[in-house]
Amino acid sequence: MSLITANYDQLRRYIYTLLPSEEDSKDVLQEVCISISRKFGEYDKTRPFLPWACRFAYLKVLKFHEQQRPRRVVRLPTEVLELLAVTRDEEEPVLAERLVALEKCLEKLSDVDRRLIQSRYVDRASTEQIAAAFSQSRRTLFRNLERVRRLLFECISRSVVLEGHA
Amino acid sequence: MNRVARDDLHALLSAVVDDTIREDQAAELVRLLASDADARRFYIRYLDMHAALAGAASRPVSVPVRGWRVPWVAVVMSLVAASLMLAWLVVSGSRRGGFPEGEAAASVAAAGESLPSYVGTVASASDDAVLNGEGVVPGMRLTAGPYAIVAGGVTVQFDGGARVFLAGQARFTLRSRRAMAIERGTFVFQGDQTCEQIEIVTPRSVFRNIGTRYAAVIGDHAEEVHVAEGAVRRTPAEGSQSEQHELIEAGAGRRYGAQTHAGAETIPLDVALVESSAEESSSSDVVAFPAVVDDFRGDGERIDGSRSGSGWAEPWRSKQGAIRLVSPGLMGEGSSAVLHDGSGSDASQRRSAAHRQFQPPIDLSQDGIWYLRFLVRRGPTVRKDEHRAMVVLRKWGRTPDEEIEQSALIQIALRRDDVAMVRVADTLARVSLPQVPGQAYAVVAKIVAGRLKPDQVLVRVMAADRLAGSQEPDEWSLISDGVSTDIRLDQLSLECTSRGRIEFGDVVIGPTWQSITARPGAR
Numbered sequence A: 001m002s003l004i005t006a007n008y009d010q011l012r013r014y015i016y017t018l019l020p021s022e023e024d025s026k027d028v029l030q031e032v033c034i035s036i037s038r039k040f041g042e043y044d045k046t047r048p049f050l051p052w053a054c055r056f057a058y059l060k061v062l063k064f065h066e067q068q069r070p071r072r073v074v075r076l077p078t079e080v081l082e083l084l085a086v087t088r089d090e091e092e093p094v095l096a097e098r099l100v101a102l103e104k105c106l107e108k109l110s111d112v113d114r115r116l117i118q119s120r121y122v123d124r125a126s127t128e129q130i131a132a133a134f135s136q137s138r139r140t141l142f143r144n145l146e147r148v149r150r151l152l153f154e155c156i157s158r159s160v161v162l163e164g165h166a
Numbered sequence B: 001m002n003r004v005a006r007d008d009l010h011a012l013l014s015a016v017v018d019d020t021i022r023e024d025q026a027a028e029l030v031r032l033l034a035s036d037a038d039a040r041r042f043y044i045r046y047l048d049m050h051a052a053l054a055g056a057a058s059r060p061v062s063v064p065v066r067g068w069r070v071p072w073v074a075v076v077m078s079l080v081a082a083s084l085m086l087a088w089l090v091v092s093g094s095r096r097g098g099f100p101e102g103e104a105a106a107s108v109a110a111a112g113e114s115l116p117s118y119v120g121t122v123a124s125a126s127d128d129a130v131l132n133g134e135g136v137v138p139g140m141r142l143t144a145g146p147y148a149i150v151a152g153g154v155t156v157q158f159d160g161g162a163r164v165f166l167a168g169q170a171r172f173t174l175r176s177r178r179a180m181a182i183e184r185g186t187f188v189f190q191g192d193q194t195c196e197q198i199e200i201v202t203p204r205s206v207f208r209n210i211g212t213r214y215a216a217v218i219g220d221h222a223e224e225v226h227v228a229e230g231a232v233r234r235t236p237a238e239g240s241q242s243e244q245h246e247l248i249e250a251g252a253g254r255r256y257g258a259q260t261h262a263g264a265e266t267i268p269l270d271v272a273l274v275e276s277s278a279e280e281s282s283s284s285d286v287v288a289f290p291a292v293v294d295d296f297r298g299d300g301e302r303i304d305g306s307r308s309g310s311g312w313a314e315p316w317r318s319k320q321g322a323i324r325l326v327s328p329g330l331m332g333e334g335s336s337a338v339l340h341d342g343s344g345s346d347a348s349q350r351r352s353a354a355h356r357q358f359q360p361p362i363d364l365s366q367d368g369i370w371y372l373r374f375l376v377r378r379g380p381t382v383r384k385d386e387h388r389a390m391v392v393l394r395k396w397g398r399t400p401d402e403e404i405e406q407s408a409l410i411q412i413a414l415r416r417d418d419v420a421m422v423r424v425a426d427t428l429a430r431v432s433l434p435q436v437p438g439q440a441y442a443v444v445a446k447i448v449a450g451r452l453k454p455d456q457v458l459v460r461v462m463a464a465d466r467l468a469g470s471q472e473p474d475e476w477s478l479i480s481d482g483v484s485t486d487i488r489l490d491q492l493s494l495e496c497t498s499r500g501r502i503e504f505g506d507v508v509i510g511p512t513w514q515s516i517t518a519r520p521g522a523r
Helices: A003-018 A022-042 A049-067 A078-108 A111-122 A127-133 A138-162 B003-017 B023-035 B037-057 B072-092 B400-406 B513-517
Strands: B118-125 B141-143 B145-151 B154-158 B163-176 B179-190 B199-201 B205-218 B223-236 B246-249 B253-256 B265-267 B292-294 B317-320 B323-326 B337-341 B351-363 B368-378 B388-394 B409-415 B419-424 B427-432 B440-449 B456-463 B488-497 B501-510
Touching (some): A003 A022, A003 A049, A003 B037, A022 B427, A022 B456, A049 A078, A078 A138, A078 B023, A078 B037, A111 A127, A111 A138, A111 B037, B003 B023, B023 B037, B118 B163, B323 B351, B351 B368, B368 B388, B368 B409, B368 B513, B388 B440, B388 B501, B409 B440, B419 B456, B440 B513, B488 B501, B501 B513
Parallel strands (some): B179 B199
Antiparallel strands (some): B118 B141, B118 B154, B145 B163, B154 B163, B163 B179, B179 B205, B199 B205, B205 B223, B223 B246, B253 B265, B292 B501, B317 B351, B337 B501, B351 B488, B368 B440, B368 B501, B388 B409, B409 B419, B419 B427, B440 B456
């Protein structure tokens, strides 16, 4: 497995936190893979790969913001991006713990909530399709998604604290 | 953080990830992130959770079983495993890892060594631009060698990522993808740390960028340099009486006159100069249409004998493997695709192919540029399986032996779950490019043919839903070596070697990026 493949998810998640649009972050991830390949000769193999790769990701996100307007409403100013990148670096160990907890918390969801998450994230069904499948209005659907994500988020936070990791 | 603030953030961030956030909410979020460290931590944790959940459908993953879907619990588990492994890597600073198959675009064979090599592309040009006595078309590949801009301005995109805009009747020499000499004229350099460093040699100086945007005016009697971002390391040119090195920081301007040894003169930063570019003065692209199109829409399932699309001389021929037409294809309702399903127990079904002759041919003996694009979607990679989806351009009627002997083909392939490769004649380039099972990709190959220059193929792999309305990219996933061939390619083959599922969608060949990025039938 190549280092890019091994780090693919970390990079994808890193970019998404700085560019919260799935489509835009997908484009940037492609650019990052190309840049890393091109500059791989400069990578010092005695040092961890991920921080080196994330530096490329950060620069590519900045370039994306400079060159084209993100397609979404949230446009983070450069100074906020910088703060978030620093926070993300500091949070990496916590995020790894939270990822472990996410799996357990998914199992604790009710069947209906788990199916909702499955439809949204795994099946990638459209809003209309999910709303129809769950007999909900769009508004109710978004509220339910917010509620389930909140359940997950709080479950993860509790788990991490109980495990004594954070 | 109190409960009210947490409630607010839950609502805001849920709106962010569902793409329902309003302008006023976005402004409130930005304000919170700028001012509150707790809010930033919350934001990072929340969006990371969302991205991890979304990863269930967007992570390249090899599976030991057949099938399209990967259970999300398994994927979250694999995310966890990957994360723990990475955490270990980060903590230990281990030497583990590596690029067993050449992470960088690695050529395994060099051809046409006597030919000048390509070093960059014309990214943009003003309408009145004249380069070496001829008009300039964005997308033109540039070989190493001397150039003169008679009028207008031209932006050169180096293959290493940096851009240089040249104007003012510039005379320059492209030495390699990392070096150029500028005898006179004005240039604006733009690059960052993700780009290869470019050495620019002028009569008085050698400039090296350090994540930079800078400009310079190179005259007969003096040189000026203006640094807008990053820094520039200047070394006096060979033969100069001065040997003083200088680091010019952002915001600074310097002038070097005839008396170089007397030192530089500090001048104000010329903001207008460093912001000038060819994009400002160029008009929109000329509309062009594709020459060959196939959307695979037909009456039945058989691809053998199918006459769908336009620009073809013959119907499809397919005698090998489990390959058929299906609908819907890769672009949803109304689209069709060619499906290879090698998941059965019959080993002979694991290889399949379909071939078709098109016209006019792609003639590599003449100067020209063609674009080929196809859509492809592959299921999960079965362990140890090649899982190769390949499009081949070749000469119609050649036997396999003749083809091998004459190296007369172009192959573009995606294989396993993270490799993209291109073979041009007897050269091969490949790159590690993770791909997500079940995701439709657009693969665009830019085929550059030269009568006296090398032939070369550049390949870009991108999410299929990002193709429509896109511009030709600055950077390519893969760039082949330059080769010298005079072949005429007039056959397109779809070839699969896989124990899983592979679908090919729309195939288009055209003269410009725009001509092949619109959906077939949209003309």
